[in-house]
Amino acid sequence: MKKSLGVQTLAQPCPVWLVGSYDSEGKPNLATVAWGGICCSKPPCVTISLRPATHSHASILARKAFTVNVPGVAFAKQADYCGISSGRDVDKFAAAGLTAVKSDLVDAPYVDEFPLIIECRLQQTVEVGGHTQFIGEIVDVKADPGVLTEKGLPDIEKVRPMIFTPVIRTYHGIGDYLGQAFSIGKEIG
């Protein structure tokens, strides 16, 4: 018998991504988000949600671009810091010791130190309630050569992304390999 937990954002797992944008003065900024995910294959799109009160909200609307920066677990403190502080008050890149690189494809900065980054052109926004969804068309993905497989794809065991657990508010890393998708279920069918 299941226990009812009420109306809460209790989905698992959630990502930990740092959203890069330029503000109205051209200062690069980062917003840590756990509300997001891939939302379309063709064209490849990723969505992230922000409250209108955040500094990044107006920046992305104005520049119509953002980046999704995937921190490895070595950057857990920096990722958390960028979710606590506001770009109105501080230069998060400088405070966290991160380097902002201007994307050559969209009007947004990415984090040079992070293993995997996604450059997005804003496709549309969706008002869901207290959060606005920013849906970005992926115009390129960039990765550190050291995290790539022999086939040139990012190896999750080398990227080592973080996971956020809502409400309990913990971070975890990636665990054991469980199997190949579109494969291990074939024995049932």
Next chain:
Amino acid sequence: MKKSLGVQTLAQPCPVWLVGSYDSEGKPNLATVAWGGICCSKPPCVTISLRPATHSHASILARKAFTVNVPGVAFAKQADYCGISSGRDVDKFAAAGLTAVKSDLVDAPYVDEFPLIIECRLQQTVEVGGHTQFIGEIVDVKADPGVLTEKGLPDIEKVRPMIFTPVIRTYHGIGDYLGQAFSIGKEIG
């Protein structure tokens, strides 16, 4: 120097969720998705994306309800199977040995064997391209008592959700605890 990987859905990590719905004949069905995430805090909302060709797409539009079922790693094969097969051809619940329970709150079934489930009323749909986003308002979260912490919240180390890596198409489990969010970054600020 980062390497360009082109336009691909290479975000990490992605969830593995089974979306529950009833089809036009009242048959419970499951669609495995990795395109999704929480998208709003107030009201709590979760989004999942489906192609119009899927059997679940029409079902959710008709019933305006769905569930998000979080499989523990013990159900990796069943989760994969429900992403390979179609509810047009088979009864996925029966084939996978899973039990459909009718939600008492929304017109959709959930998976009795899974540790964590989210019941959703369809708030809106968003056409992104080849996929439609289904945004669901969370009307309840239900969990197995055995996965709850002392405070009554789902412990991710007991739920043991799965992670999907796009393009490479691998499944992984949850790894080590890294720290507390909204806390470990304070030493930077």
